[in-house]
Amino acid sequence: MKAVRFHRYGDVDVLGVEDVEPRPLGPGEVLVAVMAAGINPGETKIRTGALHERFPATFPSGQGSDFAGTVAALGDAVTGWAAGDQVLGWSWERSSQAEYVVVPADQLVRKPDELPWTVAGALYVAGATAYAAVEGVDPRAGETVVVTGATGGVGSLAVQLLRLREANVVAIASTRHRTWLESQGATFVEYGDGVADRLRRAIEGGTGGVDAFLDFQGRDYPDLALSFGVPPERINTLDYGAAARLGTRSQGSAEGTSQAVLAELAQLAASGRIEVPISRTYPLAEVRAAFTHLENDHPLGKVVLVPPALA
Template sequence: MPDPRVGPGQVLIEVWAAGVNPVDWKVMAGGLDGMMEAIFPVIPGWDVAGVVRAVGPDTPEFAIGDEVMSYARKDVVRAGTFAEYVAVSAWSVAHKPPALDWRQAGGLPLAGMTAQRTLERLEIGPRDLLLIHGASGGVGDLAVQIARDRGATVIGTASERNHAYLRERGAEPVAYGDGLVERVREVAPGGVTAVADFAGGQLDATLELLAPGGRHASVADPSVEQHGGHWVWVRPDGAKLAELAGMAEREALIVDVAGAYKLDEVGAAFDASREGHTRGKLIIEP
């Protein structure tokens, strides 16, 4: 493919790391065909960290050589981040903090901002007892840290092999699966004030465990809107990403990386993501 054109208000990023997210292979499988237009050939990838190599007209926020990161989703699925270069609107870009290495910066934007937006929609604060479904996954892990930074008490569902990991993050772990409601009740007899679902298929348990007046949101189940919940889709927003960069700088946010792949190994990265048991982010390194 030719190098991307750089229009007004855009920056050209040389890609040093691009995070893999489940939405990448779901898009490839046609899962968003009813929502987003795709123009072939499609280059997948919505996360990026790299170096600015060119700026378009009237883009004073950035300069050539800046180290940056972005949640680079566009309105049309075509020119993604699994590439050597990607052109991105400046409003979706943030400066990479020194506290994050390239792999961590490439894995933070989509997962971190999804967690951030979900907790903001739930208005999580110090008085909350928050249940997180899928707390050891890429989004859930970051949500635990953001919620704890907001002062909330967190209960997180995960397989038993990840319970010690969640305790290190400051969450009380419970095993998912049959009997989940009873296990959460042992920790929270009066129910929880909020639920963040990053796993899907948890609506019945969520509604049973919510205390009166409780709030809930899901990134995986749009049917929550029929039961008073929020279906969350994060928006590209450089200013919100900069907030997460600030958390990383003060060591309140850690991004775990599970593995890295080259461009000719994207299929293997998708296979690992589809298995659903990876703890930490998977990264493409062009």
């Protein structure tokens, strides 16, 4: 099969698509023919070595956690699945950006018929992260929650999950995505220099205070949240260093990972209660272009690798 590989840390030029053998099926495992595999900013940080201390790579390394596809083969003792079943799920082995992926059967859920392949294959990492972050700050109806990085794969879902819980959302993002955010019922604040003053004006024009803060950007945002009087236990950031320094929450995909959560998100997306924006799709062979778009263009929503027929 074809699979994404890299043999050293570096920029997108270290990525390649190579011929590899799928690993043998063990008991309780399933072979899935991949129809879509979302890509994520965390994979960039792993590939460049920025997360070496926390998530080191073993070379040659594959890539990818998100996927959706059809069941191709079953290992011993697998029940509840049959060849041809349409599924979505996750891999812990950095192996989903490939034509086939092997995972334990309990890392799969059934794909709703109404859910497009591209959305199904992009749902796990962003969805689990957004779900865990929202649960971590426990928003209540009428509370004001600030979201940074509000139009990335994670942020765009968090905004919608907050609105489903009837929270007031203040979204910090690029001006070019303002229309989409406002269509989701969020109050828009432009990121960049002067963001604290713009956020203060937005809050003063609304409820007058910030109850919780979801940070998907890092940098100075956790400190900004504290300056607005948000208690540390109601701040969730993906900047693990800032979380350790400030005593905030740092719940992410690990805390949101379960079949029940992924199935719930799939049903929300299939029913139209949440939207999973897909910025672009690329064939597996164009993985370098896909990550270039993700890393340089700050797209709305997700970037997805798919078979050439779906690109």
